[in-house]
Amino acid sequence: MAISTLTLNDGNQVPWIGFGTGTALYQQDAQNTVETAITNGFTHLDGAQMYENEESLGAGIKASGTPRSTLFVTTKLHRLQPHQTAKTALEVSLKKLGLEYVDLYLVHVPGDHAGRLQEVWRSMEECKREGLSKSIGVSNFEVAHFQEILEGAEFTPSVNQIEIHPYVWKSLKPVIALHKEHGILTSSYGGLSPLFRAPGGPLGPVIEKIRTRLESTRGQSVSAGQVLNKWLQQYGILVITTSSKADRMREYLDTANVPELTAEEIELIENAGAQRHHKFFSD
Numbered sequence: 054m055a056i057s058t059l060t061l062n063d064g065n066q067v068p069w070i071g072f073g074t075g076t077a078l079y080q081q082d083a084q085n086t087v088e089t090a091i092t093n094g095f096t097h098l099d100g101a102q103m104y105e106n107e108e109s110l111g112a113g114i115k116a117s118g119t120p121r122s123t124l125f126v127t128t129k130l131h132r133l134q135p136h137q138t139a140k141t142a143l144e145v146s147l148k149k150l151g152l153e154y155v156d157l158y159l160v161h162v163p164g165d166h167a168g169r170l171q172e173v174w175r176s177m178e179e180c181k182r183e184g185l186s187k188s189i190g191v192s193n194f195e196v197a198h199f200q201e202i203l204e205g206a207e208f209t210p211s212v213n214q215i216e217i218h219p220y221v222w223k224s225l226k227p228v229i230a231l232h233k234e235h236g237i238l239t240s241s242y243g244g245l246s247p248l249f250r251a252p253g254g255p256l257g258p259v260i261e262k263i264r265t266r267l268e269s270t271r272g273q274s275v276s277a278g279q280v281l282n283k284w285l286q287q288y289g290i291l292v293i294t295t296s297s298k299a300d301r302m303r304e305y306l307d308t309a310n311v312p313e314l315t316a317e318e319i320e321l322i323e324n325a326g327a328q329r330h331h332k333f334f335s336d
C-alpha cells in the first residue's frame with residue numbers, strides 16, 4: 054500500500070513516516086537494517102552527519118534496488134569544521150550517501166551554531182536554490198531559534214524535527230503554535246519513549262485501554278506503539294521512528310490502517326501525559 058504523504062510549505066511531498074538511522078544505529082553500520090526497512094515498505098529514510106553512518110545508509114539504499122526517485126532521504130548538518138559551510142558539509146554527505154541530492158536537509162542542533170544561525174541558514178538556502186536538497190528545515194529548534202533565522206530568510210524552514218510524546222506535549226505548545234503560523238511541518242522523534250524508555254508511568258493504563266478498544270473495533274491486533282504513532286499521525290505530524298526488526302517495521306507502517314482515536318481518547322492521552330514532564334533527549 055502506498056504511504057500517504059504530507060505537503061511541505063515549498064510544495065514538496067513527504068511520506069508521513071520515516072525510518073531513522075540514529076539512536077539504535079548511531080555510529081553503527083546501517084546497511085542491512087536500511088535495506089530491510091525499504092524492503093518492508095519504508096520509502097523515507099532519516100540520516101544525519103552526526104550518526105557517522107551515511108555511507109552505510111547510502112549502501113542500504115543501493116542494495117535495496119529501489120529507484121532513487123521513489124525514496125525520500127533526509128540528512129542533517131552537524132557542527133561545522135573551520136571554513137566549512139552547510140553547503141560544503143552537504144557535498145561531503147552526498148558523496149558518502151552516493152546520491153546527487155537529498156530530499157530534506159536539516160540543521161540538526163541549534164546550539165552547535167550559537168551566534169551563527171543566520172549565516173548557517175543562508176548556506177542552507179543555497180543548498181535548496183542549487184538543488185542539492187529539495188527542501189530544507191531544522192531540528193530541535195525552539196521559538197527563540199526561529200526568531201533568529203526567520204527575519205530576512207528567503208525560505209522558511211519546511212520542517213522542525215523535535216522530540217514529541219505525551220510527556221513533553223504540553224511544553225511544546227509555543228513552538229507548535231509558531232509552526233502553524235509559518236506553515237512549518239512538525240516532525241517527531243522519540244515518540245515511543247513513554248512506553249519503552251520509561252514504562253510504568255501515568256500513560257501506561259490509558260494507552261492499554263485505548264489499545265484494547267482499537268483492537269476490538271479493528272478485529273485485528275493493535276500495539277501500544279501504534280496507539281502513540283496514531284495519536285501523532287492524527288495531528289498531521291511527520292513521524293520518525295526506527296527498529297531493528299522487520300515485524301516491527303511493518304507494524305509501524307500498519308499504523309495507517311489502525312482506526313482513528315476519538316476526541317475523548319486524545320484528551321485522555323494528553324491529560325495523562327501532562328501529569329509528568331519527561332524529556333528523554335538533550336539537544
Ligand SMILES: NC(=O)c1ccc[n+]([C@@H]2O[C@H](COP(=O)([O-])OP(=O)(O)OC[C@H]3O[C@@H](n4cnc5c(N)ncnc54)[C@H](OP(=O)(O)O)[C@@H]3O)[C@@H](O)[C@H]2O)c1
Binds near residue numbers: 078241295298
Ligand atoms: N533530530 C534529532 O535530534 C533526533 C534525536 C533522536 C532521534 N532522531 C531520529 O529519530 C529516529 C527514531 O528515534 P527513536 O529511537 O527515538 O524512535 P522511537 O519510535 O521513539 O523508538 C523506536 C525504538 O522503540 C523500540 N520499540 C518499539 N516497539 C517496542 C516494543 N514493543 N518493545 C520494546 N521496544 C520497542 C524499537 O526497538 P526494536 O529495535 O526492538 O524494534 C526502537 O529502538 C532515530 O533513528 C533518528 O533518525 C532524531
